[in-house]
Amino acid sequence: MSMLAQLVVTGALIGSVYSLVAVGLTLVWGLMDILNFAHGDFMMISMYTVFWLYALLKWDPLVSLPIAALVAAMIGLLTYKLVIKRVLNAPGLMALLATFGLSLFIRNFAQFLWSPNYRFVGESILSGKKLMIFDVIVGLPQLVAALGSIGMTFAVALFIKKTKFGKAIQATAQSREIAELMGVDTEKVYMFTFALSGICVGVAGTLLSGIFPVYPESGAMYGLLAFVIVALGGFGNIWGAFYAGIMIGLAETIGGFYLGTQFKYAIAFLIYLLVLQFRPKGLFGW
């Protein structure tokens, strides 16, 4: 019993970070029907940002957070300006191929600059600390990563739902032309949303950099899982992504324990395949 409790806690914690990565992806999809294949690679860049600030300046990841988020926001913005904008009016497949190319480019460039070696953010304020809650062990880095991710997800969801600019984003998602007729500068909305998507994945990357190794492929699996989560949660649905992320975290942790860790991602993808058979628009789809 206590084993299961431990697995549930561990799975929910990692799942909430998955959620935040997926929220970034689903935001862009919801607005412009574009799936950004390079999303996970933005995360890798933010992890390297944290790593280098740690290695060169001895900055703690939590201190680097705003900078890493800003870097990811800039990468998002550049991606929109230099890549997405050019293929916006082309068939949807073009955008997919373009971001796929971008993803390969970023990974190879990272490898060229920083080698394929694993790097670690060895010490941080949080590292090695844990809490005991009854007989469940909760690592402080994991707990902070989860709370930070949940906080960020709520902040993004509230921003989109409640603020004037958030409503302009919703309006633009429903019709770019009509939003323009309301006086919304939709170009700004697109730029902002790509930057916000970058911030989500940048924050997630920072929170994970104290837990996982940093290397050119370190965002790849998160990117893929985020696709699965976005599809499960219903494309463009922020809360759907939140719940689906936690579900995938639980499934992979619990399933991985009982079936063997080598299967943990296979379980996530299997759930995806199964759900899509019965609910092509996702569990929380419209």
Added chain:
Amino acid sequence: MLRVKNLTTGYDGVPVVFDVSLEVNQAEFVAIVGSNGAGKTTILRTISGLLKPISGEIEFEGKQIHKLSAHEIVRLGIAHVPEGRHVFGKMSVKDNLLMGAYTLNDRAKVNKLLNEVFEIFPRLKERENQKAETLSGGEQQMLAVGRALMAEPKLMLVDEMSLGLMPMMVDKVLETLKQINKEKGVTILLVEQKVQEALEMADRGYVLQTGRIVAHGTGKELLESDLVKKAYLGM
């Protein structure tokens, strides 16, 4: 107030509207009438900045506007009610109306406008928290007009109010427009296939055939002209 000079416009460089000139004066109610595919929507889309002219000029209150983007043109005081009542279906009725006031920052003024719109369309007040996509066709049309009024426009471009409405509703919405024009002094440029109804309501009208203006005059003059009688009224 609005002056369109020798406008040629269309899609991807292919013109569908040729050398059109027209004028709308302050507080006037002007109609452009013509059958399917004549180019009425295309003209309105070019005025509001959704399309760029191939040649010609558009002036609003003495200022050239045809190089501005749509979101800048709204700020000058031109609101466009698009064809096919494009409301934001996933947003509530109230949020749709608030989107209409996107260019305004004065909360008190926005609330005042909201109350005015609810006074004109009490049905919208009853449904303010309902998602716009759940409204009936006629209610969505009211919402599209109400949303445009929320921008406190000087000039309202109204595209095919009658589309998909039963005859009684057509008269009703046109009368509402007339009332907005008379009581609030909002200038109106209306585009309609329902030639008779539109010309009865309008101070002046233009007749558009395959992208060219073939007649203009007061509503009454046009209704009595042979051209309109033959081509549109089946007389």
